[in-house]
Amino acid sequence: MPKKEYTCTACPKGCTVEVEFEDDEILDISGYTCVRGKEYVEDEFHDPRRILTTTVRINNAKYPRIPVRTETGVPKDELNCCLDALKEVELEAPVGVGDVVIENVCGTDIDVVASRSLDPVSEKKRTMVNQ
Amino acid sequence: MSKGITRIKRDIVVIGGGPAGMAAATRGEEEGAEVMLIERDIELGGILNQCIHNGFGVELYGEELTGPEYAERFTRKIESGDIDVRLNSYVLSLSPDKIINLLTPNGVFEIDAEAVVLATGARERSRGEIRIPGDRPSGVMPAGTAQKFINKKGFMPGKKAFVLGSGDIGLIISRRLTWEGAEVVGVAEIMDYPTGLNRNVVQCLHDYDIPLHLRHTVTDIYGTNRLEGIELSQVDEDFQPIEGSEKDLDVDLLLLSVGLVPENDFFKEAGVTLNPKTRGAYVDEWFQTDVPGIFGCGNSIHIEDLVDWVTMDGFRAGDGAVAYAGTGGLPQADKEVRAGENVNYVVPHKVSGEDEFRFALRVTEPMENVDISIKGTDISSFKQIVTPGEMEVEEVLEDELDELKDLDEVEIEVTRRF
Ligand SMILES: Cc1cc2nc3c(=O)[nH]c(=O)nc-3n(C[C@H](O)[C@H](O)[C@H](O)COP(=O)(O)OP(=O)(O)OC[C@H]3O[C@@H](n4cnc5c(N)ncnc54)[C@H](O)[C@@H]3O)c2cc1C
């Protein structure tokens, strides 16, 4: 029977939890100390998700990049697709915190939003900052 | 623009516009004080502006914000208020009687402050401080510097990286580099446990199969102009490299995540006593130092892992500064707070015993099933697990203060239950 090992992240203890599975069905979970560990591993097995935080290009602002995030966790397997999609993005200031950067990124039903505001600035100021 | 020195007076001057300083300044303003907030950068927010990952605000807002989102909640508030914010402004000196010399784009100022809050944050330990032998090529830098390059300037400092130190900064930068297309060959940690959060070990290293070498360190650096490689060695119980365990790795980037040190120069200048353990100032429950009217909060006092605590300490320091500037007096804090059994350090270092307070501590080693207690009292709380990498914060409430009455010193200890 195939087995997989996880480290529970629900508390600092970090128990090693072992899952025995057949296809996409869990047959046995062992090694957790409390029920949170069991729930964590069930989620990790069936639908592991991560919040993606990165930056995209922005023009006409005091920095050349602006930080963005997925609103909630996207499936782990879609992270690379999301990163690739964001490489293509180029924003124009002004951008406000929470503005949608990509809607329904990679068909995940989740939006990528800006995680800060950036106002437009004059050319002169920009070269000063980027030095 | 006048070229001379302009003299002004303020109730409260806050030095440093990171989360600690922003919290202290907003609290001061809310209480009606005339507050000046000084920041050397072009914007407020401090280190939060480059920490674009999520994980901020869980304790305070019950939400997982990114660093910039967390910062913006405060900058909005400050911009809409009456705080005298000075950006691009650098404090040149601070005297024990709270005279500040300030260099701004509009000239030089001499500020006479009733109360001063130092919130200057921390700096990263450098290669010189940990003494790695070898060549001195480019491509060796503190992890936070790389973080700033990547996240603010969109500039990748290397393609094939190694990270020394498994604190949260080292872990987070490893994932960041991976997401940006670089290869992270490994992370080395001299201790036998990772010092960052377990969650970060899993989500930043395991997720990308980045090896974590415990009980290892970098023992040599190769390269003339640009870094070409490093030597990785295993260490023994005394943290000395074990001969024969050396292994060479080809990398063009070595990131150091080997700790932060409180930015304590102004404390020293003002004659404040420092704690040799934390390298920040000795403070009381209001975050007042032993120089009356000089307060400190955030990473300039001790290295905190959660910004939420930084903010709460900033509020408290702001309250203290308001009380001091208004009346010149705070309750006399004459009970020494001591780090007892299994406690590496505790902040604050003194309390009055007259007001509720919070204390923060770090333990000396990972332990399970422990009580964090104040010796000689019933004040105690149970923890399933504690590690040096995670600061523990406990509160002493109004109705518990009675128990401290007869104590000359407050000794905090962490003891195993079974
Ligand atoms: C890489 C990294 C990752 C982190 N991850 C998390 C996380 O996931 N979750 C979390 O809760 N916390 C996290 N933290 C911790 C948290 O961000 C810090 O504890 C907090 O930002 C410290 O705030 P501070 O205000 O004390 O210092 P800082 O944010 O460093 O602010 C200090 C400010 O003072 C200014 N200053 C210094 N000297 C002068 C001077 N002479 N004149 C004028 N201005 C001056 C600096 O420019 C700076 O803006 C992380 C920290 C780092 C470094």
Ligand code: SF4
């Ligand atoms: S299983 Fe329970 S005790 Fe173990 S790491 Fe997970 S939450 Fe912590």
